[in-house]
Amino acid sequence: MLTGSTNEISTFKGEQRALRADRIGAPALLLSVLAATAPLMVVAGVIPTTFGTMGIIGVPLLFVIVGVVLALFSFGYAEMSRHVHNAGALYAYISRGLGSTMGAGASYVALFAYSIMQIGTYGIFGFEISGQIFQHWNHNVAWWIPALCGVVITAAFGALKIDLNARTLGVLLIVETLLTLVFDFSFLGDPGPQGVSVHAFNPSTLSGAGLGTALCFVIAGFVGFEQAPVYAEETSEPQKVVSKVMFLAIGFATVFFAFSSWAITVATGPSHVVGQSRExxxxxxxxxxxxxxxxxxxxxxxxxxxxxxxxxxxxxxxVVARYAFAMGRDGLLPPVVGRTSKSSGAPAVGSFLQSTVALVVVVLFAVTDHGKFGPQGPDPTAPVLRLFTWAGNVGALGVVLLMATAAVAVIVFFVKRGAAGVQGWRLVTSGLAAIGLMVIFVYSVKDFAVLLGANPGHGLRWILPGVIALAAVIGLVYGMVLRVRRPEVHARIGQGNEAFQLEKAAAAAGTAEEPA
Structure with missing residues (x-):
């Protein structure tokens, strides 16, 4: 027997099968999405690392190029979000366009990619706090202690209502954006030895062995905009809000990061930015x-x-908690993961699962870390150069692959429904985006050894990107098993709450037809 009102979906076991609607509006959603891009972390952490590690001056131009590719992708992706409202976003779209088995494969790639990116940030979080304690109080605190505290605090916030989370993220985002703009303009007002030069936008600055991995770094800076559809079930008017937020996020990230990375080249001088970044x-x-x-x-x-x-x-x-929730609801993870908290409406089990995995990974890195404190502070090898940088780029690879596949799925979705004529220009932009994203993916994998600072034959240069392929294989195999053994579950992949609503309506119709 089903209980609850038409607006509150639950089963007889009390499992909450839908995220709470109308929790978050357009402004709050935009702030949540942009917070994932972490403007100050990208400008102060990712961009100098890209200059130094990859040895490429034209990082500002790369942000413009990648921004254009992602804008092309978003025309079809945004239109898809008007037809499919699912917390599993990317994998749900791939399932609707390319079939449930492909959707299963994509779900595991998405879960792993976003999870590893999230866990990687604990490395730089712990390192920065450790460094500040060393600098101001001259105390040696191992990076993993504040990192573990971060795991606990994030877990506590993850269990709260999404609108409370959005307000917290919004305040932090606004402050760090304003601070970044202040120092950007100070760089332009007091330029380095070469003056206010626009040399960083010259295509000749894109030469270098690490171009592919530099593209991966830049993509990582944008990751977050594509998360807007993840919150579609929790927004008011998702048909309008989600697509608007995506385009605003891409526009902001493109202009902000291109401008900020250019300002850095002005402050150092284009000829010196690589050397100073390495130092x-x-x-x-x-x-x-x-x-x-x-x-x-x-x-x-x-x-x-x-x-x-x-x-x-x-x-x-x-985002990881919502992907896990969607997978639990679709039968791709144990059903218990597809539950929400009765009090907050948050995907509590998915949130707990991510916190547990993060705790284990941070502990493993802490056990293998033999870093020391030098005159300049803690050794960044384990938390920054391995946990943060490796995890961030592996996760970004997974997201790039997902977006390329989703672009193809958008084309197939509308063609199958006879809407190719109406959606023609969006299908063209999706096709161009798929090509661009696959080029970025291939070049990123090819140049992965540069990121590791290893020779091209080093095992890790294949093992780390290979983890994405492993996640895809696990999902595809599981999808094939479901197709044979549990076809009803296989058919529901990517349908989310819509499938449950249909089941509910069918059950109600069956009850109405029974004789009195």
Missing amino acids: QSANLIFALNEGRLGSAFTDTLNIFFITGIFASMLSFHN
């Missing part, structure tokens, strides 16, 4: 600010750098 690494922004805006501003910047990392951790945590 200073994630401290580059703070070193450049010290002489321009003073130590008080730099200390404030350090604080909001850490809170920005936390905002990114929480945003990705929420």
